[in-house]
Amino acid sequence: MNLDYPLAHLMGGVILMCAFSMLSQRRLAAMITLYQVQALTLSAAAFWQGFAQGAGDLYLTGLITLVIKGILLPMGMRQIVQRFNMVRAVETAVPVGFSMILGVGLIGIAVLVVLPTTVSAVSLTREDLAISLSVVLLGLLVMTLRRNAIAQVIGFLSTENGLVLAATGMPGMPFVAELSVALLVLLAFLVIGVFLFRIREHFDTLDLVGIEEIERRGR
Amino acid sequence: MNLCLPAVFLPLLAAPAIGVFGTRAQGALANLALNVIVFGFTVGVFFEPGSGLIHADDLGMIFGALTSFVCMTTALSNLGFVWSGNEVLSLRRWRVYHAMCQVVLGSTLLGLYADNIGLLWVAVEGATIAATVGVSLSRTASALEAAWKYFILGGVGIALALFGTMLVYLAAQPALGPGLAAMSFTALGAHATKLDGSLLTLAFVFLLFGYGTKAALVPLHGWLPDAYAEGPIPLTTALSTLMLNVALIAILRFRHLMQANFAGGGGALQPGVFLLTLGLASLLLTAFSLSRRRDARRFFGFSSIEHSGIAVFAFGIGGPAAIFGGLLHMLVHTLIKSALFQALMRGAALRGSAAPGNYSFSHLRGMIHSNKYLGWLLGGCVFALTGLPPSGLFASEFIIISQTIQRDPYVSLPLGLGLVLCAVAIIRHVGPLVFGHAPPHTKHQKAGVGINLAGLQLALGFGIAFAMPWFLLNALSSVAAALQ
Amino acid sequence: MRLPARRLVCYGLVVGNSFALMFGLPGQGMHLRLDALSVLFLCILVPQIVASALAERRGSIAFWVFAGAMVLTLLAGDAFTLIFGFELMSAASWLLVLRGDARPATLYAGMAMFSAACLIPAVFLPASSLAFMLVLLGAGAKAGLAPLHFWLPRAHPAPPAGVSALMSGGMVKVSLYILIRYGFIEFGAAAQPWWGSVLIVAGAASVLIGALRAMLEVELKTMLACSTVEHVGLIAVGLGIALRAKAMGNLDLASLALQGALLCAVAHGLFKPMLFLGAGAVKKATGTTSLDWLGGLMRGMPRLGLLMLAGAAGMAALPLGPGFAPEFLLLHAVIKAAATGGILARIGFTALLAGLGLSAALALGAVVRLIGIGFLGRPRSLHAAAAGDANRATLAGMGFLAALCVPVALLPGVVLGMMEPVIQLLAPNSAPAPLSYAPLSLFLLLAAAAAAAFFGLRRFAVRGTREVPAWTCGFGSPPAWLPFGDPLTQPSATGFAEPVRRAIARGVLAPQGVDPAEAYLLFPLSQVSLRLTRVAEHIRRSTIRQRLAFVFVALVMFLLALGLSEGG
């Protein structure tokens, strides 16, 4: 039983690293790859947690994560990138270096918030919570800093990963959470897909500049 | 038997059928029929609250009945909306639209009746997705943009809410042990003091942001005005009234957990500060955003932000009286706002088209010249939003202000300022909207019978606060006392 | 049935022998209560309602809601009923103003809500200086007390005359009723002398500005509204002196000042509605109320002219008119108050007395202008020349009020005697000095003199008169199409006010003769709100990313605060 803590810690660290290095990427393809790695690690973590807590439903979670997020979603997004020919770099709102600094600050905040709060909870949960909170915040940061719709979607998905990571860490949490996360991701992907096509009908690119133009007109 | 289950699942199960079969008229009729049946169920819930995972406490009963009532009246005026045929949609989209109306209704009721924080979350998520699809239905650029905005911001909100939900579970799990018990409101409320206070506080922040996005509190309000302005207006009515209520009630329940834990020395922080901050922000930003709106639906979207801000402010003040005031405010505001949107829909239809984008004030002004009754009704609704008597909002705002003075005198200054500014910005529009010069070639027309229902709702919104039935009074007071 | 809501709202007023209504605040109901003060103000209010209903507006629902709400406010037995009636009054009058003239409606509604926003906290605070200041702000703003009076000369002339009459004569009194009830009864125990001083200063400012603008305004109804500001100021001065004296323990002076203030309220409640009804009749007959287009109305509408003359005599506080006795009492109260307090009080009250004299003479000038320009001389337009007398209903309403003026004018002692319970309620066990002004005997003296002159002339002078063309002051003879002479050759309302404008208005009013409150209070505030609106528009125009950023930043802020408050 002395092995599960470092392993979980390691996987969490990997997931966090993926989320963090997403900030530094300018190319969509690279971001998608990072997301895939993150998702795969997450599924591994879910399996490991299931083994460690002896909870069967976590295996299912891991499976869902592996299939949908680790394989299907990246494929779909690569499709979109190909079709819309968006291999070129997308520009970010703030310089990359600055966004990295912000990311570090966010991680610091997450630790600051979580560590003192969970003095009573088990150490495993504490680690997971800090890490997953950082992942969530980093995902939001990516959404905030990227001007490109796909990039925002990726940031959103990485946020979801952080949620699942937290969920796997919850000892004995009923299945509701995982189910709904999966549901959310499915629906999210569907709706986003619909959107992308529609937006393609109206704007030639996925950049939100066109939308921002609409918004500029006072209403 | 437990009447909550049919009330929740009938619309949800019927939605796919409506989405696949039927002409648009049939769809509208089926929509209406389902709403009527569900209204019957929700009234029955008063006598059969049921028990278990999905059951109705007093709060659920009252607002469930209110929800289905508003949905029913909206569905009735929806008939006129459909038959006027202004909204040019393909048949497929009409089907989707009606299906989505049902999904919104079902998941809203689920959110009200669920005794499980996970289920509550699922319900809100479902309602969000349905509303998103609805908003995007008319494929204009601005509609898509509004829906996109709604999806991104709403999705973030949902994510935060889920995180908060899990944190609540984590806080409860040591005390209540793993399993469903740690996620049920009743169990949580019963053992509120035994929860891990600091973790609960963290959870509350995330829940506040998650459900606050749905309640459109500043600064989480970005999606609301556009979603209102671009969606089909019957759906907008549902959004403006029902989803706001669900989100606000969720916030109220979690606030109660935290307050009880704080009072019991569980180590949680006082929730008031967070709520007061967001409430005042909503109030004050709205006060200055209202004045330049040219589109009526955006305008009233902002006024919805204002009113949910007032409700959250009341929850933040705390104490039975303030909670009572907040709930009364939500109740009356729901009635008035839905009546207002139905009157707007009718008025825009009289002025040519009820399609989104035809709701600019310049297009609607001088309504009394199109139809006297409708003009007065519209003016009455807008006037009622200002909270001047005899509007029922006067009673609730009176209670809230008085409680603020007694419990927290200093925040009453920004509160009063915001209320006055908003009321002035709203009342400015009554004159032109009702008595102004109508656009050329306006002739007097019939308003149709459906409008009388809106009139009834407005009358309820005026009367219910001043002559409140005793059972409602008791129910609301006990809820307020329980959730203080 | 036990109402949990019983815990909800505490009473704002001590509910003594009150009468509860079933509906109202949830679980609380409404309470009505009648005491001497409410009775007095009801007596002020009811005749106006009767007269206005007699003159016009019989059918209008909003009018009756307005009147009923005022009565409800006066009968209120608890805070909720008070505020409810007060706001309902504002709402109904707002609708009436809106239907009359949409421009000032929003400003009016804004002021009404502002006063409610001040009153609601005030009635729930414990008796303290803050609470009284809030009441003063709220009730004062609604009563048109400087510096919050700028809305009144705009809003009161807007609706039809019957409503203007009721707003000017009644609504203002209702707000003063609230001021009195809270300043003297509810907060009476905690009263400080400086409360009164603040009230006096505000009142003096209103008196001066009101009288001056009444002298300068050209629109008849606007001019009447300005004079309402002046009279509200007079009443406020009286109340302030009474409050100060009561707090300093000088009950006799308090009762003297109260007599003046309340009698002034009664008299103003009689002649001001009369004048407004007359102005409405003038508008109906000539289509305008601008003095520069009137003139010579006395020929066309003699009966209305006489009634207006009676009301004007009251407005100018001339002896044997209804307005003189209150002014008399107030001046004596000021003189007596000058003997109390230190050197500052002495200088202040001396200056106040000068101000009162100034504005009394200004009021006389305004009245002379009103009658002389509007009703005497030659018509300035064909409408004025062709005006026919007012209809029977209007004359009946005005006559009713004029008849009620007579006892106030000739028997003020009796009226004061009837007011005694109120005085005792507000200033307990005080003994006011007897009124040293005997209008009845004065009237007899003057009547004797007039009769002597009349019969003397009949006896000794040659009888009869001969009508001759008036001397045209050397102007050329008017063209044929102007049967009543060239209007440009007779003094205009603007020209009549010119000396006063040059000598006084430049010192008191803002540049271009704008009301100082508008120039130095309203305008800056509107600038601020404009700037804030621009900020809000910037926020509203933000892109999706920026909106996400708002959410994100707010979340991080909250988390940071949380972490620091717990961890740090």
Place this chain on the structure above:
Amino acid sequence: MGMFLLRLVATLLHIGLVFALAPLLMGLVTKLRARLLGRRGPPVVQPYRNLRRLLHKTTLVPDTATDLYPIWPFVCFTATAGAAMLVPGFSLGLLTANVGDFITLIGLFALARGATMLAGMESGFGFGGAAAAREALFSVFAEAALLVILISFVLIAHSPTVDGVAAAFRNGQLGISVSLGFALAAMLAVALTETGRIPADNPAGHLELAMVHEAMLLEYSGRFLLLFEYAAMLRLMVWMCLIGTVFFPFGMARAGEILTWPGGLVLWAGKLGAMAVVLSLFEIGTAKMRVFRVPEFLGVAVLLGVLAGVFLFVAARIGG
């Protein structure tokens, strides 16, 4: 009872004398002015002749006048006559003493002034209106000054009536002479303005543009003009009585004691004569002011009144 009869007789005597001697006083002032200017001037009884001449002239009414045209002269005369009855002359304790006080007097003057102004606007031609506007401007400051002076009177004498003030001053505690001096100066300024004398207005002037009081009566003739003229004379009388009674109350008779009457009467005549001399001396010494200088002139009066009040306070404090 006998007491009451005596007071009644005294009152009637006072009223009779005032009404009878008013023209004489006016004539006296005119005569003195002429003499001081080195002219012979009209006989002292000239005003009586003027009045009689007006009696026998037909009254002309301008065609543009309204039905109220005859009312104003009566109102103006009645108000002034009322003031004349209220102000005690040779004796204190008259029956009319308590009918009204200073404020009533001010009110009566205002009433008379208002009637005159309206009379000026009757015919609707330029000069009357212009003169009325000026009169309105003057009255604004005149009333302010009068009320301010009133403060020091009432605070010294503890009685608002002229009678009481005079009684108090006659028993004179003279610790407060400074403020009374200020008050006297202010009151004189007001009196000059109110009676339409130089420097505010020129009773002998004949240039319509410069006239104030006369210009308002341009359209009046015959018996109505008589009333106005007589009222003007009465006003001069009243003001002189007022100043004499308040500031020089020595030797005034008591209405209750018939033996004090002769002395009182003689002294009263003396005071009036002296004041007439002073007035004419002042009038030949000064020139008429521009219209917009008069407010400044009266503004000084107001300030003097305020100063009187302040010094009174100081004196009272020093006195203990």
